[in-house]
Amino acid sequence: MKSHALSAGELPGRTRTAAARPPLYPWVVFALTFGLLLSDYMSRQVLNAVFPFLKAEWALSDSQLASLTSVVALTVGVLTFPLAILADRWGRVRSLVLMAAIWSAATLACAVAADYGQLLAARFLVGAGEAAYGSVGIAVVLSVFAPHVRATFGGAFMAGGSFGSTIGIALGGIIAVQFGWRWALASMAAVGLVLVVVFRLTVTQRRVDRYRCEDAGTAVEESEADAARRVPLSSLFSNTSVLCVYLGSGLQMFVAAVLLAWTPSYLNRYHAMSPDTAGMVSAVVVLLIGAGMIACGAITDRISRQRPERKWTTAVCCSTASAVLLAIGFQLPESGLQLVVIGCGAFFSAGASGPATAMVAELTHPSLRASGFGALTLANSLLGLAAGPFAVGVLADSAGLLTALRIAPLVHVGAVAALLIGKRCLPAGLRRPAALNDRASA
Template sequence: MDIDCIEPAARGINAGKAVSRKYAWIVFALTFGLLLSDYMSRQVLNAVFPLLKQTWGLSDTQLGSLSGVVALMVGLLTFPLSVLADRWGRVRSLVLMAALWSVATLGCAVATNYGEMLIARAFVGLGEAAYGSVGIALILSIFPSHLRSTLTGAFMAGGAFGSVLGMALGGFVAVHFGWRASFGAMAGFGLLLVIAYRLVVSDKRIAARYPDVPAAKRQKDGVRTSLRTLLAGLFSTVSVVCAYIGSGLQLFIMGAVIAWMPSFLNRYYSLPADKSAAGAAVFVLLGGVGMVTCGVVTDRICRNAPSRKWITAVVYCLLSLVCLSIGFRLDAGPLQLVLLGVGILVVAGTSGPAGAMVANLTPASIHASAFATLTLANNLIGLAPGPLVTGAIADRIGLLGALQLIPLVSVAAMIAFAIGRSRYARDLNRIDALREQASPNEPAQKPLA
């Protein structure tokens, strides 16, 4: 997320300076709506896994690749496309991205084989790659700073809500009108929002109503660094690398379980596609609620002791390992579903602690790049390979066997977070020393959050 570029703009705008609060909320609503479309287009695929498997005779590996290729494209392109969006214009970039993923989703609806579907899904990922970072940057630039946390939380929660809608509505439409209609419905929703967005929002209108927004550009121009210096800041300590890796490993489990939950409910609970998709949507919602809840709990516990965030991350890993491992080994029934729900509730709870540690362990001038790196790790280590690896294992030992093994990745995540905690104090002192050298007149301060 382009934190460095957006914070100065946010600080420069207060309630008294905002020319049109109403217009700001309209921009938020439309940007949030496109975020819903983003995740609906991404997750509708999981709802129609059983139908695609039956229609084209696909292996579980192929099904997993159709899901994983989107996360792969997002992971690879988030950072460069975010930089381009800041230079080309955020609103124009958002419109182009949303139009691309909507048209690509329509391409999924008319695909005639696995290869065509894979290409279309890759273009879905291309369109979605930078939407989250650019969208939140735009929103925070036009609202007063005291609303920043509220707006960020609400915007990011849209991912979970969009996933739920995509899986639930996609499954319903697929059962009644066919799987092609599911992709067509998501594409139509996205294109309607693109038209509305293009008619209502523009870079010129925002610049006219919020004259302080260009401060973001001035900040960006003042923090350009060489590639060598940038990389040195991003990977300067062992603990920050551990935060990247630990976060990605936990999201490997999240990505795998969420992608295959509709198929799990279809195969082992004998639910039709629409009901299995609706059931899986509940688990997706739990995952989103868990990310918010675990973040709040972590901040409460660690208010005066930031190093405890490493411990909370380890605890979330351990809870997810226990609940998911036991849950997938139980017989089908209510107890299994409860344990799986608890496991999914905490499996991505490490996202908050990991993000806080990345912010603490990197210079403020490169926070945008640091969060882009975290996004890269989350996708390339976690969300992209999770569904694919699970599908490959399922082809050999069955889906249930694969889902029983996947939670073991939490062990590696716990090790990464434990190593990070062991090095955190010395790494933080090293960064403080560097800050003192860079700004001798400003005393270094250890972060409290």
């Protein structure tokens, strides 16, 4: 295979070097991909805002209501990794369009569902459409920006889940009160369908390839789909450092998921807040978690530009800060000061997400990057989003919610240990993508 000198603004199919200054189009790609991510979580979480309406109209039990949320999370967890692999081989951009169209159409189907069974089936399709969007979307975004800003964009992109959830619940509740629950769901579907059309007309794989930016010496000139067939999938799990990223990221997400799920109940039981007030305060916690993802990612890029291993250091510092602040916060008596300390702990609780995204990008071959992010999402889902709330709920049944919340921050210790081991193995881990590139080009 011939090699050519690459520069910004060359012909389609060529890659830009890390030193090139990104033009406007990568920002357009980020904005539209991020917009669809907001739509993703708006469609996923809007149903929580209309639970009272569904319960009153269809006489649903709490377990039936919970299943409408759980079926999405379960579908996402099961399908994320295989769909990310398919996207690497079929084409990432057109995969994003198809996924967004599926979840938007499924959300519209939810709005016209005639009974619980139809609504449950439509929610399953929502999960199927959303399953790999985050993994594939972040792979597309990072491909058009230089490596030294990956943590910033990784953290900002992942924070879209927090912001989209907040918008979906808040806006959905307002629309449901004014026009009915079906219009709340239909509105979220309309947002997604409009963004699908705009994305399809604006973002194409050819243009993304034109602005692709990889590390010097690792850019692949052949199509990503062709290279993905050459690079073994097992490379995603044969690198000790990247395995440590999966484990460390999943464990730090455990604590963030606990805060997302149990803060309203904690405020209601121990601060005597009404459900609506507890919901508003909890929304602030959700926003703090999202803001922390962005801020910690930006700080990571700034201090690691010359020394990439500092990404691991900032991830360790975020997990440590969250563990200390939350451990102190839940020991303090119920007061405004306690909520401030807990809020500070929440800010750092998912701060390692941006650095983790950048680490996976560095430690995986470009052609398998969406699959690598799929594995990261799987770890975050199983070890964090699914395990965290459930484990604390089980512990709360026997020891009380406050005791469970005091113990939960200790999981950060495991995250720190995994990240320190991964950092120690980093030199060998960084050599693997280059070796795989040579093998794929042979």
